[in-house]
Amino acid sequence: MTNTVPWKPNALADLRECLDLMTADGTVPGGVIAHGTFDSEPGYLASGVVAPECGDVRPGPDTVYDVASLTKVLATWPLVGTSLMDGFTLDTPLRELLTGVPAEAPASQVTVRQVLAHTSGLRADTRLDQYRNRPEPLAELICGEPLIADPGAGHRYINRGFILLGLALAHYRCRRLDELATELWQDLGMTSTTYGPVPRSAQVAPTEQRLTGGPRLWGMPHDDNAALLGGVAGHAGVFTTPADLATFATHLLSSHAIDGPMGRWLACSMQRQAEIEPGLDRGLAWILADEGRVAYHHGFTGTSLYLAPTTGRYLAICTNAVYHHQDNRTRLAPLRTLALKAITDEP
Structure with a gap:
């Protein structure tokens, strides 16, 4: 105590x-x-x-x-914590928690842990406006971008990972994030x-x-x-x-x-x-x-x-x-x- x-x-x-x-x-x-x-x-x-x-x-x-x-x-961090009690794992690749992300996508092996630790290697600028009028799912678009570093290689504060993690939580729990x-x-x-x-x-x-x-x-x-x-x-x-x-x-x-x-x-x-x-x-x-x-x-x-x-x-x-x-x-x-x-x- x-x-x-x-x-x-x-x-x-x-x-x-x-x-x-x-x-x-x-x-x-x-x-x-x-x-x-x-x-x-x-x-x-x-x-x-x-x-x-x-x-x-x-x-x-x-x-x-x-x-x-x-x-x-x-929001995102405590929802991960509560999801861990129901089979969600920190070392699961986000691709397995989403739909429409090809196995060959650059970010296909980025894990929940790497997103939370800001070691995902995802692109640093968020810029979702660049995807306007694109028909593909947002997760597929983000994961399809080239990485700026190998996942787990080092720290860089990145919003894109948490956007993906919010999408993954909603898909895994079958309910909207909000x-x-x-x-x-x-x-x-x-x-x-x-x-x-x-x-x-x-x-x-x-x-x-x-x-x-x-x-x-x-x-x-x-x-x-x-x-x-x-x-x-x-x-x-x-x-x-x-x-x-x-x-x-x-x-x-x-x-x-x-x-x-x-x-x-x-x-x-x-x-x-x-x-x-x-x-x-x-x-x-x-x-x-x-x-x-x-x-x-x-x-x-x-x-x-x-x-x-x-x-x-x-x-x-x-x-x-x-x-x-x-x-x-x-x-x-x-x-x-x-x-x-x-x-x-x-x-």
Whole structure:
């Protein structure tokens, strides 16, 4: 049984100060940080406004954010974990879980594990728009593209693999991906988590203005390729709230503490699969830090989720950073650096 470890004094105060500064300087319109341990009620740090379009409405636990690539760990990754209990295997080639993929296709032998570990060797750019008006199934088109590396040879972050994995899950389970995910989220009590699009309101954070003078993306997936797939994809398209992220984190960490099914899947996923850079490794979907004791993932729109099973702590960051800028990797770095330091530090 894991004993939860309290936060280091000032860690949360530093995060609040950083979020306030980023709101003040226009990096983000506003945002929410959920924090806690699996055996305590979540706490929230909030700053700024949802967006100028929403007036003076402040973000909070129930504000809905497009979480972009957090879809990978909120939908696709747990659905793989639950499917493993029903004959799905990590080392099965995706071709065996799909239809219409020839045995001679370049990606025919790419496995579930290699997709989750981002070692698939699939083409790095997603660009589903290139397939418009093509009659072949999407899986066949993706698998038919030349590989950029041998499967398993090394790490490179690739969305295409998760798109394929979403298709494979739907085919294997004989249900649409959004139906499978919704059932999972409802079982966990994540009542505000859904694939988009979602109705516009002051409780939904808008993202980017693609055309000068045009409307912002508001309730529509920011990811172009997810949008082309109707908002439902294995790599992006999910909308959720800070409160639901806290619920998700609490379930994973509490299950880990008692060696429950999803806890065992989390532990399996925190085994090193490939090096990203010195000090950071890729597990199954998750990035691993602090010598494998912390798992985290980012979303391009300005979101992050951090888990520390050894201490029972979690952090979730929700912002709509792409509202002002697309170069959020650099602009959000101070907040994300503080979040990783906060969750790894001992009191």
